Amino acid sequence: MPDSYKIVASVGEDELRHLQKKDVKDVDVIEVRLDLFSRNYIQKEMKKKIKALGLPVLFTYRRAEDSSVRSYVKLFPEDVEGIIKDFNDNANYLDIELNREDTIFKNFENLNYRIIYSYHSFKKSILANEMNQFIAKSKPVKKKNPIYKFAITPENIEETADFLNDIKLLSKTHTMIGICMGELGIISRVFGDKFNSSFTYMTLGEPKAPGQISVDTFKKLRADLFKSPQSAKED
Numbered sequence: 001m002p003d004s005y006k007i008v009a010s011v012g013e014d015e016l017r018h019l020q021k022k023d024v025k026d027v028d029v030i031e032v033r034l035d036l037f038s039r040n041y042i043q044k045e046m047k048k049k050i051k052a053l054g055l056p057v058l059f060t061y062r063r064a065e066d067s068s069v070r071s072y073v074k075l076f077p078e079d080v081e082g083i084i085k086d087f088n089d090n091a092n093y094l095d096i097e098l099n100r101e102d103t104i105f106k107n108f109e110n111l112n113y114r115i116i117y118s119y120h121s122f123k124k125s126i127l128a129n130e131m132n133q134f135i136a137k138s139k140p141v142k143k144k145n146p147i148y149k150f151a152i153t154p155e156n157i158e159e160t161a162d163f164l165n166d167i168k169l170l171s172k173t174h175t176m177i178g179i180c181m182g183e184l185g186i187i188s189r190v191f192g193d194k195f196n197s198s199f200t201y202m203t204l205g206e207p208k209a210p211g212q213i214s215v216d217t218f219k220k221l222r223a224d225l226f227k228s229p230q231s232a233k234e235d
Contacts, residue, residue: 004028005193008058008201009215010208012036016049023204024053026215029093031058031201033208034104039079047086057087058116060095061104077106088112090144098134098148108141115141116199118149122181122210125152125159128166135174147198149177151209154184164188164195171196181210189213190221 006028011019013036024030030053034042050057061075084094084105094105094113097120108115117138119126135148150167154160160180164187167178178197180188189211192200201208202215 005197006199007215007218008199009204010060010201010212011204012206012208013038013041015205016046017041019049019053019204021053024055026219027055027202027204029056029058029199031060031095034059034061034075034080035063036208038073039075042075042080042083046083050087056091056093058093058095059084059087059105059113060118075104077104080104081106084111090114093147095149096138098138109139114144115146116149116177117146118151120151122153125154125163126150128169131166131170135170145175147175147177149179149199151177151179151181153181153210157184160184160187164192164197167192167197168195171198179209183211185211186213186221190218 007026008029008031009024009027010031010033012033016032030050032046032050037046059080061080088111090112092113093116094108094111095116095118096103096105096108098117099119117135119134131148131150138146148170152163154163163180164178167176170176175198176196177199178188178192178195179185179201188195188197189200200218201212202218203212204215
């Protein structure tokens with residue numbers, strides 16, 4: 001079981017503009033979806049806002065074909081170079097896609113960020129041997145052990161169970177994140193730590209992926225399950 005089950009809140013420009021510290025009191029990491037920001041905001045306003053929130057940051061960039069939400073604008077490495085330099089610390093994270101040869105984060109393996117290698121499929125699940133193949137091809141990184149994130153779309157509850165059990169198996173040798181998207185995936189988002197998934201991704205506004213729920217919903221579902229027998233009787 002992971003030492004802590006981290007809550008990652010995914011935000012675009014509209015959310016980040018209005019976030020205050022009180023809004024992220026139950027959040028461990030802010031995921032900044034760079035594809036959902038304008039160049040102007042990234043280069044002129046983002047640094048100050050993230051610093052004010054005082055949380056670790058995860059920078060992610062999804063291309064249009066790899067996302068379920070519409071991108072703000074197509075970005076290039078030079079557009080994000082400044083902000084990546086500003087937060088180059090091993091308390092922060094970069095998302096590098098396992099199923100792509102290129103990334104907007106140039107020379108990421110030499111930076112101080114902790115790397116989350118990610119794989120997403122909006123159409124199907126993935127087997128343990130396929131996950132191992134992606135893991136084996138990932139670049140070694142300079143700081144700390146990388147984290148491996150697999151987000152898939154199961155066809156039925158059996159695929160959900162098989163995938164989560166594979167995540168638990170792989171967690172014996174790697175730090176893993178396992179997420180099932182869509183309606184069948186709620187268990188992976190709320191109780192992923194039971195399968196040794198180390199992070200879960202929530203929303204503070206509009207969902208950024210199919211099946212993503214709010215931090216408040218997550219807290220309520222967790223609290224309802226883990227009520228003590230005594231408190232359940234009192235209810």
